[in-house]
Amino acid sequence: KNQVEQSPQSLIILEGKNCTLQCNYTVSPFSNLRWYKQDTGRGPVSLTIMTFSENTKSNGRYTATLDADTKQSSLHITASQLSDSASYICVVTDASGGSYIPTFGRGTSLIVHP
Amino acid sequence: DAGVTQSPTHLIKTRGQQVTLRCSPKSGHDTVSWYQQALGQGPQFIFQYYEEEERQRGNFPDRFSGHQFPNYSSELNVNALLLGDSALYLCASSLGAGSYLAGRYNEQFFGPGTRLTVL
Numbered sequence: 001k002n003q004v005e006q007s008p009q010s011l012i013i014l015e016g017k018n019c020t021l022q023c024n025y026t027v028s029p030f031s032n033l034r035w036y037k038q039d040t041g042r043g044p045v046s047l048t049i050m051t052f053s054e055n056t057k058s059n060g061r062y063t064a065t066l067d068a069d070t071k072q073s074s075l076h077i078t079a080s081q082l083s084d085s086a087s088y089i090c091v092v093t094d095a096s097g098g099s100y101i102p103t104f105g106r107g108t109s110l111i112v113h114p
Numbered sequence: 115d116a117g118v119t120q121s122p123t124h125l126i127k128t129r130g131q132q133v134t135l136r137c138s139p140k141s142g143h144d145t146v147s148w149y150q151q152a153l154g155q156g157p158q159f160i161f162q163y164y165e166e167e168e169r170q171r172g173n174f175p176d177r178f179s180g181h182q183f184p185n186y187s188s189e190l191n192v193n194a195l196l197l198g199d200s201a202l203y204l205c206a207s208s209l210g211a212g213s214y215l216a217g218r219y220n221e222q223f224f225g226p227g228t229r230l231t232v233l
Contacts, residue, residue: 043225101172103159105156
């Protein structure tokens with residue numbers, strides 16, 4: 001069964017600090033991995049997407065890494081801002097049989113305090 | 115350019131009732147996917163519609179059905195509602211579910227969701 005595990009479940013940091021969120025997956029065969037940001041009560045918004053041949057992707061203060069061998073990804077947030085408070089969801093899509101069904105992690109809830 | 119829109123924003127139903135949720139995709143998109151997100155959980159894939167047909171389906175019972183119209187908008191229907199159906203229902207649109215490259219790289223744009231409460 002395809003699974004995506006994220007850690008930590010929740011994280012509290014001070015404004016201006018950096019943090020790193022982790023994602024481990026068992027999805028196979030692997031198509032792509034995305035990180036989404038979801039504000040409370042809103043739909044997720046894509047931050048980065050990586051295929052198996054990419055091991056890092058940046059989007060402003062967000063940098064995602066991917067190790068397809070160990071099936072791990074991380075999302076690093078630099079110089080956090082209050083607006084970074086949200087849930088960050090790792091999504092891995094498998095490519096079995098020509099279908100592309102995404103598996104979502106439960107998300108890491110990030111709270112940035114002033 | 116309007117993004118993905120969903121209606122209604124909130125809905126309260128009682129057990130056993132039926133509900134219909136609606137989604138309009140982002141302009142230019144032809145593929146609509148539906149997700150169920152329980153409180154504190156990640157979204158769970160329900161199904162995907164492309165060319166007015168259900169192309170892929172997640173692990174959801176037949177009580178969950180859908181439809182896609184010629185203008186690419188979509189409906190999610192849930193029959194015989196259970197308390198456990200209470201969740202945020204998200205619609206996501208993308209382009210070209212039928213192509214290999216689209217499947218590998220296509221980005222899904224999510225709507226704001228419909229919050230369904232079953233009492």
